[in-house]
Amino acid sequence: MIVLRALVILMVSTFAIHALAADPVSNPAVPSYLITNDDRPPKTATSGTVFTIASDGGLHSANPVNLGSGGAAGGYFAAKRVSVLSGSSSACAFLSLGASGEVSVIDLQSLRDIGNYPASVTDSGIDNGTGLVNNGTYLYASFSTSNTIGTFAILPGCGLQFLSDISPIGKHGASVKGMAVHGDMLIVAYGDGSIESFNIAAGAPVSNGDLQDATGRATDRYPTGVDITEDGHFAVFGDMATNTTVEVSDISSGKLTKTNLYTLGIAGNSNNVLLSPDGTLLYITNTGSGQVTAAFFDKTTGKVTPGCTTPHLRGFDTGWVFMGALSTQRNSGTGSTLYVAEYGTPSGIGVVNVASSAGKCTLTEAAHSPVLAPNTTTLLSIGVYPPRQY
Amino acid sequence: MGHGFKFISGLLIVGSAFLTASAQLPSCPLRPAPGSVVLDPTSLSSQNGALSLALTMHNAADSSGFNHYCLNYETANGLVEAPTLRLNPGDTLTIDFTNQLNVPVPANAALKYPMSRMSHGVDSPTASPCENTVMNFNTTNLHFHGLNIPPACHQDDVINTLIQPSPTPFRYQFQIPANEPPGMYWYHPHPHGFSALQVNGGAAGAIIINGIEKIKPQVAGLTERVFLLRQQFLDPFSWIPGPYQLTVNFQPATSPKTAPPVIQMKPGEKQFWRVANTTTQAFMSLQLLFGEVAQSFEIISLDGVPVTGDPMVTSIDIPPAGRAEFIVTGPPAGTTASFVNAGFDTGPVGNANNYQLLANVVPTTTASMEQARPLAPPTPSLPVTQRFSGLAAMKPNVQRKLFFSEAAVGTNPPVNFFITVEGQQPRLFEKTDSPAIVTKVGAVEDWTIENRTSEEHAFHMHQIHFLVVALDGVPVTNPTLQDTINVPYWSGKGPYHSVTMRMDFRDPNIAGTFVYHCHVLFHEDGGMMAKIRVDP
Numbered sequence: 001m002i003v004l005r006a007l008v009i010l011m012v013s014t015f016a017i018h019a020l021a022a023d024p025v026s027n028p029a030v031p032s033y034l035i036t037n038d039d040r041p042p043k044t045a046t047s048g049t050v051f052t053i054a055s056d057g058g059l060h061s062a063n064p065v066n067l068g069s070g071g072a073a074g075g076y077f078a079a080k081r082v083s084v085l086s087g088s089s090s091a092c093a094f095l096s097l098g099a100s101g102e103v104s105v106i107d108l109q110s111l112r113d114i115g116n117y118p119a120s121v122t123d124s125g126i127d128n129g130t131g132l133v134n135n136g137t138y139l140y141a142s143f144s145t146s147n148t149i150g151t152f153a154i155l156p157g158c159g160l161q162f163l164s165d166i167s168p169i170g171k172h173g174a175s176v177k178g179m180a181v182h183g184d185m186l187i188v189a190y191g192d193g194s195i196e197s198f199n200i201a202a203g204a205p206v207s208n209g210d211l212q213d214a215t216g217r218a219t220d221r222y223p224t225g226v227d228i229t230e231d232g233h234f235a236v237f238g239d240m241a242t243n244t245t246v247e248v249s250d251i252s253s254g255k256l257t258k259t260n261l262y263t264l265g266i267a268g269n270s271n272n273v274l275l276s277p278d279g280t281l282l283y284i285t286n287t288g289s290g291q292v293t294a295a296f297f298d299k300t301t302g303k304v305t306p307g308c309t310t311p312h313l314r315g316f317d318t319g320w321v322f323m324g325a326l327s328t329q330r331n332s333g334t335g336s337t338l339y340v341a342e343y344g345t346p347s348g349i350g351v352v353n354v355a356s357s358a359g360k361c362t363l364t365e366a367a368h369s370p371v372l373a374p375n376t377t378t379l380l381s382i383g384v385y386p387p388r389q390y
Numbered sequence: 391m392g393h394g395f396k397f398i399s400g401l402l403i404v405g406s407a408f409l410t411a412s413a414q415l416p417s418c419p420l421r422p423a424p425g426s427v428v429l430d431p432t433s434l435s436s437q438n439g440a441l442s443l444a445l446t447m448h449n450a451a452d453s454s455g456f457n458h459y460c461l462n463y464e465t466a467n468g469l470v471e472a473p474t475l476r477l478n479p480g481d482t483l484t485i486d487f488t489n490q491l492n493v494p495v496p497a498n499a500a501l502k503y504p505m506s507r508m509s510h511g512v513d514s515p516t517a518s519p520c521e522n523t524v525m526n527f528n529t530t531n532l533h534f535h536g537l538n539i540p541p542a543c544h545q546d547d548v549i550n551t552l553i554q555p556s557p558t559p560f561r562y563q564f565q566i567p568a569n570e571p572p573g574m575y576w577y578h579p580h581p582h583g584f585s586a587l588q589v590n591g592g593a594a595g596a597i598i599i600n601g602i603e604k605i606k607p608q609v610a611g612l613t614e615r616v617f618l619l620r621q622q623f624l625d626p627f628s629w630i631p632g633p634y635q636l637t638v639n640f641q642p643a644t645s646p647k648t649a650p651p652v653i654q655m656k657p658g659e660k661q662f663w664r665v666a667n668t669t670t671q672a673f674m675s676l677q678l679l680f681g682e683v684a685q686s687f688e689i690i691s692l693d694g695v696p697v698t699g700d701p702m703v704t705s706i707d708i709p710p711a712g713r714a715e716f717i718v719t720g721p722p723a724g725t726t727a728s729f730v731n732a733g734f735d736t737g738p739v740g741n742a743n744n745y746q747l748l749a750n751v752v753p754t755t756t757a758s759m760e761q762a763r764p765l766a767p768p769t770p771s772l773p774v775t776q777r778f779s780g781l782a783a784m785k786p787n788v789q790r791k792l793f794f795s796e797a798a799v800g801t802n803p804p805v806n807f808f809i810t811v812e813g814q815q816p817r818l819f820e821k822t823d824s825p826a827i828v829t830k831v832g833a834v835e836d837w838t839i840e841n842r843t844s845e846e847h848a849f850h851m852h853q854i855h856f857l858v859v860a861l862d863g864v865p866v867t868n869p870t871l872q873d874t875i876n877v878p879y880w881s882g883k884g885p886y887h888s889v890t891m892r893m894d895f896r897d898p899n900i901a902g903t904f905v906y907h908c909h910v911l912f913h914e915d916g917g918m919m920a921k922i923r924v925d926p
Contacts (some may be wrong), residue, residue: 074801128800177799191799220806220818220917225642242795242808242816242842268842269797288796288843290882317844319881321738322801343801344738380801 004049014228033108033385034059034339034349035093037081038376039071042099042126046071048082048106048113049375050093051349053384056217057329057337059349059371065106065113073378074343075128075144077271077287078178078189078225078238080325083132083382085158092158093383094139096130096268103132103141105158106145108385117160119143119150129380133356138163138203139238140186142176149176149188151204164204170194171211178252178271180226182390185251187235193217193248195237197256200259211256214239214247221245221261230279234302238273238284244293244309246284247272248302262304267291274326276334277388281307281356283338287323290316292340292352294361308361313342313350315370320344324380328354331388338363347379348372400598416489417448418460419469421592422641425649427748430616431596432465435476442484444559447530447579447727449491449591456622457590459491459579471640472595474616475577479599479772480568485532493527493587494606517903519560520544522552525583529554532562533852534581534597535711536694536873538777538897539564541853541904548580548852549821549905549921560602567778567899571600571855571871573694574713576618582819582919586670586911590626592640594668595620602715604772605696609717612662619731619748621669636672636731638748639660645747653729655720657753662690664705664715667708669815670911673734673743673846673876674708678718678751680727691715695767695778695855695871705732709848711874711909715759720753727751737879739798740845778871781857781894786836790827793840794847794877794908794918807918809907818917825903833895833924841877847918849889850874852898852908860890874909901926 032053040046047066053060060296064385075098083094091108102116102125119141128144139152139160148167168176170190174388177191184201185208193213198205214223216239223237233252237259239245244267247259264270268288275282275297282304284293290312296305320342328335349371355362373379422429434443446462462471477483517524520543531551539546553560575597579588584781596616604612616639617924621645623634641651655661677684682840684704689697693713706714721727733745791812798805811826829835830837836859839849855871862885878887907919 076800077798079800128802189445191804218809219815220795222806223797232678240799240806242797243811247491268795271799287798311883317738317880321844377803 005132023141026160034116035082035084035095035106035383036341036349036373036376036379037071037095037381038373039073039081039098039129039378039380041073041378042375044070046097047375048093048095048104049109049373050106050111053329054256057351057353057366059351060219060370061365062374063111064375065111066259067095067097067104068116069097069102069115070099071378072126074179074380076131076224077285077322077324077380078181079131079142079144079382081129081132082325084383084385084387085134085136085154086386087136090156090158093384093385094132094134096125096132096141098125098129101125101130101143103139103160105153107158115150115159117162119152119162120165122146123148123150123165126346130358131179133179133186135183137199138200140179140181140205141202142179142188144175145269147175149205153203166205167240168207171213178226179182180228182228182232185228185232185254187226187228187256188235188253189223189226191222191240193222195223195253195256202322205260208255212256214259215261216241216245217257223247227273227275228304229275229299232301234277236273236275237284238270241270242268242288244284244286246273246304248304250302260302264293264295264304264306265309266308267293272324273337274328277332281334281354281361283326285326285340290323292338292350292363294356294363295360308363310352310363310365313365313370315319315342319346320348322380325382328383328388329384331386337366339384341379341382342370343378343380345377346372347376349382356387395831404614412699418458419462419471420448421458422639424642424644424651426635426641426652428617428639428641428651430474431618432463432470432473433476434473436478436481439480440482440484441475441477444486444488444647446488446490447593449493454890455624459588459593461593461595471592474596474598476598476600476844477566479566479570479572479601482563482565485562487532487562488557488559489528489530489553489555491528491530491555495527519551520554522554523551524554525552525581525821527584527587529581529584530579530588532577534575536575536855537597538567538570538854538900540899541902546853547904549903552581555849566599567777570599570604571695571776572772573691573696574598574666574715574874575694576666576668576713578668582821583915586915587626589668589911590621590623590670592620592622594620595607596664596666598664599694601772602691604695606690608700609662609690612660613631613715614662614664617663617665618668619665619674621672630786630803636669636746636748637744643746643748650747651749653749654754655751655752656755657720657723659720661720662715663718664713665708666713667710671709671710671741673710673736673848674705674730675732675734675836676708676714677704677730677732678727679730680721680725685719685727687716687718689714689716692870693855693872693874698868699869701868703882707734707876709874709876709909710911711848711850721751737845738882740879777897778855778857778894781834781892782869784834784892787833788829788835790835790837791840792837793842796843803917807908807916809918809920819919826920827922827923829895829922830925831895831898836890837892838888838890839877839892840888841879842886844879844882846879847877847913848874848909849877849906851893851906852904854894856891856893858889859892862887863890895924898926899900900924
């Protein structure tokens, strides 16, 4: 194991982690993609689909990439089944395969599956999917059925090497629902009201000993989605709640602290959260009412204030019924355009344009939204290349 | 209250045990095999103002993997399950109830069965069942659904009455109110967090309050049938329980996979059917088809209360826990009719509720009618004034708005289910909660229940019936008294659907703390329940 870790460190040193991937809008030569994890049912071969993002945010040329094994056909909203890596010499998307417990890798230069990588034989996400996050060095996979987090080393060319598992459990017995990573810190939300952080300096997560109930638990609001600010000062949680509720923890000490709770409106549920590339806006999916909310985020204090909310996005409850992950078109500023995974028949990608100035914001669903996801009716996860740079 | 069952008094046993069975279980009675003739449940009637019996709760898994939760009653011919209890208004019902559950706790219970987060404490068999705090897979109790009786231990309390496994019976004893409307009620377990598991396993029986022919003389002399529609899931411990099957008096209705149950009638005969939807989550839309043509039913009673007028319908919607009593005319000779659940749209995220043939209705002149029977002997009399009379003309003291809402963690459960008074923070039910609503005996209130979710819910009020006065704000022309009602799902556009109902707290008998909840039992177990306290 020590040898393997040394090998990984050596390999990573040749890797420019968080390389400055150019904003595709300012440098049109850099391709920009939106990748879906089509997450089809366990007994059918699944795929990823790669859309080309036009400069106006439009999605074109849906290219399916066959991944072999099946997905989980749904599950946890906050489990990100797509994790995108932008290295100096490689660009790839990791897609989890719930049925087999594998992670598939799509090379975004060739748009081909370059391999499916297994974790341990007992790791499985067949019930509610497998969430993924990466920090450029390691990829972490939260398996919903085995209730484990697997650690993979990311090899040159985006190959994966499984290292080990841990079996984290929430304060009230639940499994991991959402994860985020920043530097040496992995933060998880269990969906039972509790949260925990882990030190990942050595690869495998080691608890920081801060498992705790978030403030929202006292009023039956349970964190599920997680994001972390660019400077690593704050962790932001989106809550499983009947309204729009987020919580913020100061993590500057290297541990989670008591969360501050913010109720931002009546739009239902707030499982997924995503900070804008410039960190000034917090995007939230309201899967209970088919809406998207943007709130203002103070990067200095971690305070969240109400912003704006879309009407019910087109097709809600007449076609699609749930919302999954969010991504932004650009990796600078507000991100310009939001994409949101829409689960149902048909599945699609909601496209929402963002405008923000002088303490006000508007979210407007694009005329061509939603864009049909042609290869799935169970879409919960998307990712964008180049990814946000933190 | 004394313990130890010594003597059964005043029993009149009608009918016999099931004649066919799909599997012999060690501690539960036989259940009928598919394709057999549907028989009524064993029936016990009060005599001289009292009905006493002993029931024992057992569990067992059959050869197909279905978990049976059985309310066993010992007859001279052996065990039967969930007998029908027949009483007159004013009679006293005594049940010595023994909990013999032995349910293995699933591995990783908290992960696999989210409702088990309500399990807490340690087993304490010496604690009084009236004040027990232990709720786990082997805890149970009884709720007398629809009866307007006190919310007190040994009567109809489901909050604090928690009965642990013990050889010592727990005694339920109460008087049926003298002005209780004559009709169909039912009994079932109601331990919060585990109600769905136990009712899903079949633990449900009918209660008939005699005398309906006094109010609806058209049923006098008709053959009466009692049908309990149940639902059993193959894996109720799963986050997505299922697959499931409906049953008719315990006989699987799984056509075309198996032969359908058979209901025998004489050609063209009029019968009085008393149907209870005792499923855990199936919304029924009942029809009787001759070919593809839905026949008319004459509705006599809903939720145990005779309806006003003589409404004729071709389809009857019954929410989970609802009852409908109606006159049906059988098919002519040579024609087999279909008694069906026509299917029900429970909303974009609601559970599947598809068409299902419940039984073939077969005319026969040599019908095997062992358990079909004329109505019970006439009651001595019914009071001139029935309970809830005059409610429509009452002016409500208070208007309240409540709403159903949900918070999901994913496309599959667990889901947090809430019922909330407008202005309060949504909260999952806990046994130790303070009442969400406090009122007084004598109050008459109008409650509007909104459904802010994308699936159907079924509002149920303990202890009282309510008068349905408006749907989506539009007054109802022929209000009905019910204890359970559908609240339609929100379609994603327009205002939320709502039901407005008039609550009658005038009877001092119901003073105390009790609950209201969604009767989709997975929702109730998942938190969609709250307390009301009615002060004397």
